[in-house]
Amino acid sequence: MISADALRGYVDIMILSLLRREPSYAYDMAKEIAREAEGDYSIKQTTLYSALKRLEGTGHVESFPGQSQSGKPRTYYRLTEAGHELLASKCEEWEQTKTLVDRFAKGND
Amino acid sequence: MDILDNYLDTMFSRYPLTPKTQDAKRELRAMMEDAYNGALAAGRSHNEAIGQAIAEFGNIDEIAPTLGNAHAAAKTVPVEHIGRVERPITMAQAQNFIDAMKRTRWLLGVGVALIVFGAAPFLGLAIAYGSVGGARENLGLLLGFALMLPLIGVGVGLLVYRNQQLSAFRRIVGGMDRCTSEIAAYANALQQQESSKRTLALVVAIMLWILSGLPLVGAGIYTQDWPQIQADPLLGWSMALTLVLVSLGLLVFLPANWMHAAQVNLTQTSPEAIAERERGENSDHYPVWVRAIFAGFWLIITAIYLAWSFITGNWGTTWIIWPISAIAFGAFAAIAGTIYSSREQER
Numbered sequence: 426m427i428s429a430d431a432l433r434g435y436v437d438i439m440i441l442s443l444l445r446r447e448p449s450y451a452y453d454m455a456k457e458i459a460r461e462a463e464g465d466y467s468i469k470q471t472t473l474y475s476a477l478k479r480l481e482g483t484g485h486v487e488s489f490p491g492q493s494q495s496g497k498p499r500t501y502y503r504l505t506e507a508g509h510e511l512l513a514s515k516c517e518e519w520e521q522t523k524t525l526v527d528r529f530a531k532g533n534d
Numbered sequence: 535m536d537i538l539d540n541y542l543d544t545m546f547s548r549y550p551l552t553p554k555t556q557d558a559k560r561e562l563r564a565m566m567e568d569a570y571n572g573a574l575a576a577g578r579s580h581n582e583a584i585g586q587a588i589a590e591f592g593n594i595d596e597i598a599p600t601l602g603n604a605h606a607a608a609k610t611v612p613v614e615h616i617g618r619v620e621r622p623i624t625m626a627q628a629q630n631f632i633d634a635m636k637r638t639r640w641l642l643g644v645g646v647a648l649i650v651f652g653a654a655p656f657l658g659l660a661i662a663y664g665s666v667g668g669a670r671e672n673l674g675l676l677l678g679f680a681l682m683l684p685l686i687g688v689g690v691g692l693l694v695y696r697n698q699q700l701s702a703f704r705r706i707v708g709g710m711d712r713c714t715s716e717i718a719a720y721a722n723a724l725q726q727q728e729s730s731k732r733t734l735a736l737v738v739a740i741m742l743w744i745l746s747g748l749p750l751v752g753a754g755i756y757t758q759d760w761p762q763i764q765a766d767p768l769l770g771w772s773m774a775l776t777l778v779l780v781s782l783g784l785l786v787f788l789p790a791n792w793m794h795a796a797q798v799n800l801t802q803t804s805p806e807a808i809a810e811r812e813r814g815e816n817s818d819h820y821p822v823w824v825r826a827i828f829a830g831f832w833l834i835i836t837a838i839y840l841a842w843s844f845i846t847g848n849w850g851t852t853w854i855i856w857p858i859s860a861i862a863f864g865a866f867a868a869i870a871g872t873i874y875s876s877r878e879q880e881r
Contacts, residue, residue, distance in 0.1 A: 451561065451564070451565045452565050452568030452569060452572070455565070455569075455590070456572065469590060469592025469596075470562055470569070470590055470591050470592055471562070471591060471592035471594060471596040472592055473565075474561055474565070475596050475597045475599060479600065493568065495571070497564070497567075499564055500564075
């Protein structure tokens, strides 16, 4: 189980990439993240909520009313144009970070 | 589902009532409800589902930035206590402490059980060969001792190791940091989740402890008319069996008690716990004659004991006054406490 501290800053990539596939609501996204992570990480509700609100505030994500799978009213989120661009640049940044850190980490096996 | 509303109310109690906080509360309520239903769908019980929803909640302070200038007005009231400000337990510390208590629960159970179990070979062999005399008796004692020491040693070692694992939380365990109402709500909710498992373990352990009286008493009655040298081995084995059953009970109960113990430790500095402790220690609600008995009882018993012993010289029998008066005092205190505390609540 990777600690929340280690993943701070990468939660955005997870959320943006999920929303690129399709719009979704909070609990569904949390379930998807847990499923994709295959047990290595599960996101807390407060973490997810604050990230979504932050991305909404910066215009990368927008919310609209919808229904959960059981028919209850839930707030849905979808990517904006800016959101698509942010996801692309974040992924590139991650590749660069990965390459840099690997230079130090790989030598220590 | 009230419990989820209560939990959220407690969590949000520090934040003022604004549209943004109401929005956040509603969203998080929806998330917790979905998590609860998801756990139910996965086959969890109601209590477990509640616990899972709460466990997935996270740290309320994380959403503070999204509340805009609302969080700047969050009411954080430092408690002035005898002139010093007590530090509150943070949610992260509480979660780590609860994790640590869960991780080390088998260290506690096996450690204590081994210590009790370790006495079994020594006591059993000492009784079995107690009246044989000579080399056989000494060999029996030596063997019992040799078996006892490693068992007790390992048990103590496990307890020391567990203590080291929990050393980071000495401020929580020692009641030095203050328990906030959020921490109390969190700990109580998690404890509810574990309570059915704990109760089951307690019932099994109590049955084992009741059964533990059977071997020794049964063997004692059975071998009443036997010659000493024939009865002793049987009594030795039953002593060992008694201790085995006691340690099994401890092994069953102690690990299952981890969340309850964590909750007691976390909430010992909560306002409710402090009030209850002060009420228990404050004996003003007892009438005068009860308080007089509490004050003078042991002095009077000591005087009676010394007088009786010096007059009759029968020190070998007069000691019995101590266990009898301890039981009498305990019963008196329990009955007085029940009668007079219920009277006080009626007032």
